[in-house]
Amino acid sequence: MHVEAEPGERLVASLRPELMRRALRNLVDDAVKYGGRARVRLRRDGAAALVEIDDDGPGIPEADQERATEDFVWLEASRNRRTGGSRLGLATARAVVREHGGELRLSNRPGGGLRATVRLPSG
Numbered sequence: 001m002h003v004e005a006e007p008g009e010r011l012v013a014s015l016r017p018e019l020m021r022r023a024l025r026n027l028v029d030d031a032v033k034y035g036g037r038a039r040v041r042l043r044r045d046g047a048a049a050l051v052e053i054d055d056d057g058p059g060i061p062e063a064d065q066e067r068a069t070e071d072f073v074w075l076e077a078s079r080n081r082r083t084g085g086s087r088l089g090l091a092t093a094r095a096v097v098r099e100h101g102g103e104l105r106l107s108n109r110p111g112g113g114l115r116a117t118v119r120l121p122s123g
Contacts, residue, residue: 002037003028011042011049013120015100023096024051026089027116031055035113048102049122054115059108068106069094093118 024040031038035055043050060068069090093116094104102120109115 002032004037004039006039006041008042009044011044011122013049013100013122015120019096020100023093024053024118026093027053027118030089031057031114031116034058044122045119047122049120051118051120052115053118054109054113056113059112059114060106062108065106069104 028038028040031053032055035057037056039054041052041054043052090104090106097104097118097120100120102118105117105119107115107117
């Protein structure tokens with residue numbers, strides 16, 4: 001698996017570690033599956049902790065980015081489980097992040113690739 005983690009500052013957030021690990025694993029797995037590799041970074045943004053996961057894939061059309069985090073949504077037209085999966089990974093990640101009072105946002109990166117940003121309250 002091609003995953004890089006950038007060094008970052010230590011941040012504190014109140015969360016359920018097993019659930020958050022699952023959510024982040026889903027995002028990293030998708031980045032590797034659809035973008036060839038994942039680059040993960042943790043940083044502070046005001047009172048929030050941000051986890052950013054970048055890939056080098058084709059991105060997701062802006063109009064489909066919110067819909068991509070819904071249960072059982074295939075953005076890939078063939079609906080092939082080998083290439084499209086069940087699409088529960090993003091939905092699960094979004095649900096876990098929301099349960100922790102946070103937000104999951106997808107955005108295309110300038111120059112290509114997708115960024116998944118997890119914003120969590122930091123304490």
